[in-house]
Amino acid sequence: MKKASMAASLLIPLCLCLLLLRGSSAVSDQRETGRRDSCDRIDRRIRALEPTRRVDSEAGHTELYDDRDGQLPCAGVAAARITIQRNGLLLPSYSNSPRLAYIVQGRGSVGVVIPGCPETYQETSSQEQEDDERRRHGRRGGEERRRSSEREEESEEEGEETSRRSFEQSIRDEHQRITTVRQGDVVAIPAGAPFWVHNDGDSPLVAISVHDVRNSANQLDQTSRRFRLAGGKARSEGRQRYGEGESSESETERGGEESYNILSGFDTELLAESMRVSPDIARKLQGRSDKRGNIVRVRRGGLRMLRPATERVTDEEMMRGVNAAAAAGNGIDEAVCLMKLRENVADPMKADLYTPNGGRITVLNSQKLPVLKLIKMSVNRGVMRRNAILAPHWNINAHAAVYATSGSARLQVVSSEGRRVFDGELRRGQMVVVPQSFAVAGRAGDEGFAWVSFQTSDGAMNAPVVGKSSALRGMPADVLANAFGVSREEARMVKFGRGQELAIFSPKSGAAARRRSPGHRDDGVLAAAA
Missing domain, CATH: 4.10.860 (DNA Excision Repair, Uvrb; Chain A)
Structure with missing residues (x-):
């Protein structure tokens, strides 16, 4: 009898474990099935995306790219464009997934609070x-x-x-480090890290933000969720759920529901006691009567913040942060607390690839900005002169969400079956997803073309088909001759036709001359796009 009882006691936990594993496996299989369905759809067609929903606030608005044909779900990303009016404040919030934000125009201040890190900026009497x-x-x-x-x-x-x-x-007052941003800056925001943005410039601040919802830091479903720390009633931005096929459409339709900040969900008395404030103050924090939205206008006088004379982390600041972290004993590595979160990719002097008559590309990966190793994303910034050619290439280890910041280009994307799944114009404000290993090429329009590409790997790499250091350049001419059924001389023309050009090719001189207007200066195109 005892043996039977003991066997039963051992069997019950085993059964529970098997049920849990089966349930976990079912959820994982469901996500994978949804992802495959999304990627299967882009094998047939890709289109240029524009924002389809807009959420207005007192001092700005948020535009959401809702993808209903599988591009963003296949890449595992969510995208939004945020516009903050002069002296506007994007209220503090955090997300379950990391993001990269590119400043399209304007300037301002960004505060990213790394939980557990000390407040190294301090003002005393x-x-x-x-x-x-x-x-x-x-x-x-x-x-x-x-x-x-x-x-x-x-x-x-x-x-x-x-x-x-x-x-x-x-x-x-005391707070963590504040970063000044301007046009061309890329800002990394880790998952779970609260952040806020203030536009202290003279023009609207516009940023394109891309979340990596499939990042390992996101332990929820394949959904981009925004948890607001402040603000009152607002029209919900919705939740972009990925990995569930057509159900993602019905999920985003619920974006019209009203939402509140997370403090509003707590009992007022409990919140007041936990903060040692009066219930009246606690009710103000919950913001149930606040109807300003997610972007509010700062009161007269502007924001008062502590900031050093230079953006660099000084030796004194570093030692103060290290000592504070050690004294707090919070287990947070001081290198994380002082990690740089911003880098500018619009500066022409930082270009990694440059063709005098073609354009330039700047690569920002975890080697240049170490925090990207935590974010698991990277960015490419490109500028092309009018009619320049983007060399045929493919992304080796990442999907790419390409956003046009100025000008236009005709792009072509080809699938593994040799089918042209996208053949169209990408204009300013539009976005298109180029899946991993799909081949892409393009030509800039008459106004030139500038873009920023968000990639789902901190060390994203691409492989050019032709040109310097390309796939075809690395093969013997006889291999190419036999593979394509051409003569050896023709194979050499294929290999060396572009000489030493790499990534961006200059247009034919004849075509450029025919399309060049009198007095036009290509230098202006590059300068304006920078």
């Missing part, structure tokens, strides 16, 4: 006031100790508490 306060409390503690030796230990504890409160009262 004058040192003289602090010394007076400490002397005053020191005399008070000395008098109490002289009055009663029996209360000596208690007086010491009170003195320490008083000193701590005095120090806290002397701190006017």
Whole structure:
């Protein structure tokens, strides 16, 4: 009897484990099936995407790229374009997936709070006031100790508490590092890290933001979710659910529901007690009567923030952050707390590939910006002169979401079956997904073409078909002659026809001359797109 009971007790946990594993496997299989369905659809057709939904706020708006034909789901990304008016503030929020944001125009300040890291920017009252306060409390503690030796230990504890409160009262404000951004900057925002943006420039600040919803940091379903820390009632931005085939359409249709910040879900009394504030203040934090939306206008006087004279992390700041992290004992590596989150890719001097009559490409990967190793994404920024050619190539290890920042280009994307799944114009503000290993080529329009490509690997690589360091250049001429059924001389023309050009090819001189208007300067195209 005992043996049977023991066997049953061992069997029950085993069955539970098997059920859990089966359920987990079913969810994983469902996600994989949905992803395959999305990628199967793009084998047939890809189109240029434009924002299909807009969420208005007091001082700006958010435009969402809702994909209903599988492009973004196949790549595992979600995309949005955010416009913040002058003196507007994008309220603090965090997401379950990491993102990269590219500043299309304008300038402003971005604050990304890394949980567990110390507040290295601190403003205190004058040192003289602090010394007076400490002397005053020191005399008070000395008098109490002289009055009663029996209360000596208690007086010491009170003195320490008083000193701590005095120090806290002397701190006017403290916060983590703030980053200044401008046109051409790429900003990395880790999953779960709250962030806010303030437009302190003279024109609207526009940013294109791409989430990697399939990143390992996202332990929820294949959904981009925005958790607001502040703000009142707003029209929900919806949730872009991927990996569920046609059901993603019905999910985004629920984007019309009203939503509130996460503090509004807590009991008011509990929230007030946890923060040591009055219930009235707690109700204001919950924002149920606030109808300004996700982007609000800053009150007169602007935002008051601490910022150094330079954006560089000084030795003093680094030591202060390291010491604070060590004192807090929070287990957060100080290298993460001080990690750089921004890099500019519009500066022509930072170009990695350059063709004088063609254009340039700047690559931003985890070797240049180490935080991208955590984000698991990278960015390419390209600028092409009018009629220049984007060399045929494919992405080796990543999908690419290509966003046009200015001008236009005719792009062609070819699948593994040799089918042209996209053949059209990509204009400013539009986005197209180029799946991994699909071949792509293009030609810039008469106004030139500039783009930014968000890629789903921190070390994304591509392979050119022709030109310098290309697939065909690396093969013997006789192999090409036999493979294509051409003469050896024709094979050499295929290999070396583009000479030393790489990635972006210059147009034919004849074509350029026919399309060049009198007095036109290509240098202006590159400068404007930068």
